[in-house]
Amino acid sequence: MTEHDITLTVNGAEHDLTVEARTLLVHALRDELGYTGTNVGCESSLCGACTVRMDGEAVKSCTTLAVQADGAEIRTVEDLGTRHDFHPIQEGFQEEHGLQCGYCTPGMMMTALDILEENPDPTREEIREGLEGNLCRCTGYQNIVNAVQNAAEQMQPAAVADGGETDDDGPTPATDGGEKQ
Amino acid sequence: MTVDSLDPDDVDAADILGSAIERREDPALLTGNAEYTDDIQIDGMLHMAVVRSQYGHAKLEGVDTSEAEAMDGVHGVYTYEDLVSDETPGGGSFALPTAWLLDSLKQVEHPVLASDKVRHQGDGIAVVVAEDRYTARDAAGAVDVEYERLDAVVHPSEAFSDDAEQLHDDAEDNVAFDWEIGDAEKTADAFADASHTASIDLDNQLLIANAMEPRAAVADYNPGTDELDVAMTTQNPHVHRLLMAGVLGHPEHKLSVRAPDVGGGFGSKIHHYADEALVAWCSMMHEGPIKWTATRSETYLTDAPGRGHETKAEIAMDDDGNIVGLRVDTMANLGAYLSTFAPAVPTYLYGTLLSGQYDIPAIYGHVKGAFTNVPPVDAYRGAGRPEASFLVERLVHLGAKEMGMDPVEFRKQNFVPDDAFPYETQVAVVYDSGEYTKPMDEALEMLDYENFREEQERARDEGKYLGVGFSCYIEACGLAPSELAGQLGAQAGLWESSLVRMHPSGTVTAYCGTSGHGQGHGTTYAQIVANELGVPYDSVEVVEGDTDEIPQGMGTYGSRSAAVGGSSLVKSAQKVVEKGKEIAAHQLEADPEDIEFENGEYSVAGAPDRSMSMADVAGAAYLAHDIPDEMEPGLEATSFYDPDNFVFPFGTHAAIVEVDPDSGEIEIERYVAVDDVGNQINPKIVEGQIHGGIAQGVGQALYEGAEYDDNATLMTGSMQDYAVPKAEHVPEMETGATVTPSPHNPLGVKGVGEAGTIAAPQAIVNAVADALEPFGVDHIDMPMDAESVWSAVQANATADGGAEPGSDDADHGGER
Numbered sequence: 001m002t003e004h005d006i007t008l009t010v011n012g013a014e015h016d017l018t019v020e021a022r023t024l025l026v027h028a029l030r031d032e033l034g035y036t037g038t039n040v041g042c043e044s045s046l047c048g049a050c051t052v053r054m055d056g057e058a059v060k061s062c063t064t065l066a067v068q069a070d071g072a073e074i075r076t077v078e079d080l081g082t083r084h085d086f087h088p089i090q091e092g093f094q095e096e097h098g099l100q101c102g103y104c105t106p107g108m109m110m111t112a113l114d115i116l117e118e119n120p121d122p123t124r125e126e127i128r129e130g131l132e133g134n135l136c137r138c139t140g141y142q143n144i145v146n147a148v149q150n151a152a153e154q155m156q157p158a159a160v161a162d163g164g165e166t167d168d169d170g171p172t173p174a175t176d177g178g179e180k181q
Numbered sequence: 182m183t184v185d186s187l188d189p190d191d192v193d194a195a196d197i198l199g200s201a202i203e204r205r206e207d208p209a210l211l212t213g214n215a216e217y218t219d220d221i222q223i224d225g226m227l228h229m230a231v232v233r234s235q236y237g238h239a240k241l242e243g244v245d246t247s248e249a250e251a252m253d254g255v256h257g258v259y260t261y262e263d264l265v266s267d268e269t270p271g272g273g274s275f276a277l278p279t280a281w282l283l284d285s286l287k288q289v290e291h292p293v294l295a296s297d298k299v300r301h302q303g304d305g306i307a308v309v310v311a312e313d314r315y316t317a318r319d320a321a322g323a324v325d326v327e328y329e330r331l332d333a334v335v336h337p338s339e340a341f342s343d344d345a346e347q348l349h350d351d352a353e354d355n356v357a358f359d360w361e362i363g364d365a366e367k368t369a370d371a372f373a374d375a376s377h378t379a380s381i382d383l384d385n386q387l388l389i390a391n392a393m394e395p396r397a398a399v400a401d402y403n404p405g406t407d408e409l410d411v412a413m414t415t416q417n418p419h420v421h422r423l424l425m426a427g428v429l430g431h432p433e434h435k436l437s438v439r440a441p442d443v444g445g446g447f448g449s450k451i452h453h454y455a456d457e458a459l460v461a462w463c464s465m466m467h468e469g470p471i472k473w474t475a476t477r478s479e480t481y482l483t484d485a486p487g488r489g490h491e492t493k494a495e496i497a498m499d500d501d502g503n504i505v506g507l508r509v510d511t512m513a514n515l516g517a518y519l520s521t522f523a524p525a526v527p528t529y530l531y532g533t534l535l536s537g538q539y540d541i542p543a544i545y546g547h548v549k550g551a552f553t554n555v556p557p558v559d560a561y562r563g564a565g566r567p568e569a570s571f572l573v574e575r576l577v578h579l580g581a582k583e584m585g586m587d588p589v590e591f592r593k594q595n596f597v598p599d600d601a602f603p604y605e606t607q608v609a610v611v612y613d614s615g616e617y618t619k620p621m622d623e624a625l626e627m628l629d630y631e632n633f634r635e636e637q638e639r640a641r642d643e644g645k646y647l648g649v650g651f652s653c654y655i656e657a658c659g660l661a662p663s664e665l666a667g668q669l670g671a672q673a674g675l676w677e678s679s680l681v682r683m684h685p686s687g688t689v690t691a692y693c694g695t696s697g698h699g700q701g702h703g704t705t706y707a708q709i710v711a712n713e714l715g716v717p718y719d720s721v722e723v724v725e726g727d728t729d730e731i732p733q734g735m736g737t738y739g740s741r742s743a744a745v746g747g748s749s750l751v752k753s754a755q756k757v758v759e760k761g762k763e764i765a766a767h768q769l770e771a772d773p774e775d776i777e778f779e780n781g782e783y784s785v786a787g788a789p790d791r792s793m794s795m796a797d798v799a800g801a802a803y804l805a806h807d808i809p810d811e812m813e814p815g816l817e818a819t820s821f822y823d824p825d826n827f828v829f830p831f832g833t834h835a836a837i838v839e840v841d842p843d844s845g846e847i848e849i850e851r852y853v854a855v856d857d858v859g860n861q862i863n864p865k866i867v868e869g870q871i872h873g874g875i876a877q878g879v880g881q882a883l884y885e886g887a888e889y890d891d892n893a894t895l896m897t898g899s900m901q902d903y904a905v906p907k908a909e910h911v912p913e914m915e916t917g918a919t920v921t922p923s924p925h926n927p928l929g930v931k932g933v934g935e936a937g938t939i940a941a942p943q944a945i946v947n948a949v950a951d952a953l954e955p956f957g958v959d960h961i962d963m964p965m966d967a968e969s970v971w972s973a974v975q976a977n978a979t980a981d982g983g984a985e986p987g988s989d990d991a992d993h994g995g996e997r
């Protein structure tokens with residue numbers, strides 16, 4: 001099996017590693033680099049548990065080869081907030097009971113960030129559509145939808161600044177989704 | 182009504198029990214700091230992969246492991262002969278036991294690796310141990326197996342047919358057991374005297390649990406101490422330790438089983454599978470750590486499916502619409518072998534619930550279990566109770582129709598009346614408490630039922646087919662007491678154990694033998710213990726899921742954790758309070774009988790300034806400088822709580838659907854759930870359990886089903902083919918609650934884990950049948966996909982003279 005030297009920037013930290021051509025990104029992250037917050041649910045792109053953000057886009061890391069991510073910036077759940085300083089999406093999931101066993105949650109949150117970047121004020125239907133690539137077997141999704149809405153409200157800059165009123169130009173879409181960089 | 186969650190810091194200590202506080206489990210799960218089994222990394226760890234059968238049923242003619250053994254990075258390849266060899270570790274049965282027996286049960290051998298025959302696709306034939314998971318799987322693919330294929334059977338009716346291939350030599354005609362409950366003669370008389378009857382012929386399909394985390398295990402054997410540690414995806418570590426000790430022949434006290442964070446179970450992680458024992462054996466063989474993680478494909482082939490009934494049943498009524506009899510004949514799929522608790526599921530967890538919420542004077546149930554070439558079938562969320570509730574509620578729907586009565590009126594007329602509790606059914610159980618009209622009335626109000634019926638009429642006039650379906654479910658959980666369970670065939674007690682330990686500083690660790698995997702026990706148990714001891718919620722740590730830490734336990738399944746585990750924690754905490762009372766009395770120089778305990782303070786009756794806090798008492802107990810003579814130092818207590826009876830949650834779920842008879846598509850317009858699960862420890866967690874349960878019930882009604890071809894090859898072996906509901910597939914759920922405490926346990930709780938899954942399918946099927954009533958459609962088997970709905974409409978339109986879709990005849994009548 002041929003091996004390749006690649007560089008992955010994960011949550012801002014650069015890692016040089018040697019992987020087989022077939023090594024999946026999720027296994028490089030988990031087994032080689034120790035980022036075990038990203039879970040493997042189906043190894044076939046269908047459940048979304050392994051969703052990470054690669055160069056700003058949500059991708060299924062179980063069907064992305066590590067070599068395809070060479071040179072990319074990867075963001076995983078470990079880069080969201082800490083327990084004392086939650087990211088709004090984490091806050092939303094906690095407040096709305098948007099998780100039970102937690103296995104799908106890291107991927108669910110990474111997809112949710114993608115949804116909110118594209119559409120900072122999604123309807124419930126839009127959230128449900130946006131989550132179609134992420135399965136949850138515990139919650140029945142209702143509280144996940146609530147969690148994403150909760151996060152959307154927190155992430156509206158105007159809402160934070162002046163209690164929900166917006167200026168004439170309407171709410172300003174958060175270009176970075178309010179994430180910590 | 183949506184429950185708003187609260188920050189625990191904003192809740193008064195006296196109100197902690199019953200508050201919808203946010204879960205303490207969440208921060209680790211939300212920050213990537215959880216530890217699931219596959220997250221575990223140990224230096225030098227090897228990886229195991231399993232060679233599984235290509236066929237559903239075959240004789241093994243030869244297994245050639247030489248090519249796999251020669252591959253770089255492969256440390257060993259083993260077959261059944263290696264397991265049982267005198268040269269290798271362990272001296273156990275290397276066969277999986279059944280922990281529930283029935284008089285007629287045929288106990289068949291279930292080796293952890295097939296020796297001469299494979300009976301389902303998940304059967305393991307060999308295991309490979311290699312340096313990494315990729316190499317292990319490569320090598321598994323290089324094991325050459327020669328098969329002589331045999332005919333396969335998938336459904337019980339096929340298994341029982343005259344020319345069916347036999348799975349096991351010692352189970353004639355593929356019959357696993359033949360079981361009955363109730364009174365056949367009395368029921369036959371009731372039917373003979375009845376003025377009206379309705380019948381149904383249904384399949385309750387096989388389902389696959391699909392916990393998001395695939396099963397996994399990491400075993401680490403230490404040859405210096407002979408200790409074998411197994412971290413695994415388990416709902417019941419102590420049960421797994423006991424069973425695995427026998428399978429491997431490794432002593433129970435030298436075996437530890439730990440559940441790290443577990444990513445959902447729904448029953449599928451109760452049972453003892455071969456794989457976890459094989460990892461443990463390989464670890465002994467290699468004297469070091471080994472990991473196995475199932476691929477999703479493997480979970481589809483090996484996780485015990487649930488349900489799998491073929492049933493004929495009928496209900497009998499008198500002239501006034503009173504139910505006078507119920508008769509059920511079920512063929513239950515047991516799969517290829519007997520899984521851990523399999524014999525209980527289609528018998529005592531099914532037959533005992535055939536009275537539903539109704540006062541039925543004569544019931545008879547007959548169940549015949551079948552060996553087939555699907556994976557061993559066992560408990561999946563609800564386990565027997567969904568099958569019973571589905572059947573009863575479908576029959577009640579049809580019974581109402583037969584009587585020309587409104588389904589609500591028919592149900593209310595036949596409910597067990599409020600003053601009849603405790604109510605002894607004709608099928609061997611005594612319902613603890615219930616007020617069945619309460620959740621029904623609340624559901625009707627939420628639905629605005631009367632208006633809906635008018636809207637339904639109007640819609641039909643416009644060629645739009647709406648329907649409402651009800652499900653007045655009952656479930657039994659917290660299976661108990663142990664003596665009764667033993668009489669019914671359980672090879673285990675069904676108590677729960679806990680230890681409450683005060684630390685010298687006044688904080689607390691509470692250990693419980695249940696093992697949560699998403700239910701939030703860390704939060705709810707801390708609420709219970711903080712309430713009993715009067716200490717701050719944040720001062721209580723909860724420990725579950727580790728045989729090295731928790732004295733004993735039976736695990737989490739059957740919605741038992743709050744009712745049995747929570748009650749055990751109450752008992753342990755009460756013992757702590759009692760011992761503390763003697764210490765306080767001694768220190769305050771008062772008689773223990775004069776000591777009052779409230780909100781964490783011991784005080785002398787009539788002299789409230791003479792008091793000590795629980796923390797002070799704990800400190801004194803460990804200082805032991807001044808405690809009563811003869812008293813041992815320390816402040817902790819263990820209890821084994823064995824309940825007096827099951828608990829019986831109940832409720833009414835209702836769905837409103839629109840069905841397009843031309844396309845067969847079903848849209849759930851509304852879903853209303855009013856559940857009575859007794860007292861609620863944390864209403865937010867209760868709501869979450871109901872939501873998730875309903876989603877799985879919706880999945881069964883509309884989307885899910887394990888399907889096999891004639892060769893018992895799984896056709897739904899991936900998430901592409903097995904339709905786990907997505908966010909768009911699950912309706913917005915409107916929830917309500919009534920509270921009827923259980924009198925049997927100190928918390929008054931009933932259990933909530935399975936309620937939604939038990940309730941939902943029949944609400945939706947009844948709604949579809951109601952919508953399609955103008956077309957003469959009485960029943961559609963699940964999953965009700967568009968094709969089956971369309972076909973049912975077409976079949977009735979042509980065969981039974983029912984209305985054709987789109988015709989003017991289709992607009993009359995509703996189910997009133």
